[in-house]
Amino acid sequence: MKIAGPYNFDLVLDRLSLDPLNIVDLGKRSVKIPLIIDKKPKVVEVAAVGTTDDPEFLISGAESEVELARLAHILQWDTPLARIHEHFQQTDLAPIFSEHRGTPLILDYDPYDCLLKCIIHQQLNLAFARTLTERFVRTFGTMVDGVYFYPQPEVVAKLKVEDLRELQFSGRKAEYIIGVAQAIVEGTLDIDSLSEKTDDEIMKELTKLRGVGPWTVQNVLMFGLGRPNLFPAADIGLQNALKKRYNLDRKPTIEEMEAYQKEWEPYLSYASLYLWRSIE
Incomplete structure (x- = not known):
């Protein structure tokens, strides 16, 4: 797939490689991206074969227009x-x-993942925030083709605060994470509908959740949507x-x-x- 330049995928990979959950191969100039399509997990690999001014990519694993569209949105190919x-x-x-x-504004792989990650990262230094997020995903998430997927809301909603405290979550942060998942499961929060709403509407909706303030919502708007x-x-x-x-x-x-x-x-x-x- 060819897109309009400039688009520096090597800088993208450098940034993605800082997150221990991302599967990045700097030598191959590739990344494996976990997608959830119709509630089913799917891993897609994207490898760069072009340059910053003439960007081109090989895509493995994406079989439908929906998957390709989701991939293009995450990687901001149409920006x-x-x-x-x-x-x-x-x-x-x-x-x-x-x-x-x-340098494009690469998105987190799913808005739900982004919201949970932003809550985890609140008021923590970046190194420990990444460690805590990695523990959370490796402990309660699932692995498909060597790539970890965040635990889905149905899983997180059933967790106890003590389960997260064992990973070094604070009690309040644990409550916030579980509360968001429960809101999704109960239907009071529809993550999929956020893309159809304005920034202000999303700010009003998400700040109703315990533990979600303006900083968190702004980051979700940027890196989730x-x-x-x-x-x-x-x-x-x-x-x-x-x-x-x-x-x-x-x-x-x-x-x-x-x-x-x-x-x-x-x-x-x-x-x-x-x-x-x-x-x-």
């Missing part, structure tokens, strides 16, 4: 990165966008990136961050992504 790059060349983030040219115009100003990483970019002697204020954002719209999610990349 006009050339247009976004040109937009930021007219801003003060131009050097960062030139350095990381062609691929919304292009999110800037989680409370994120410490973004604050540090802006401090470095503007040579500040302290973290920027919310007012300063809002002022910076004006020229980056309507692609705030990409401003966020590239700023994170600038300090990784």
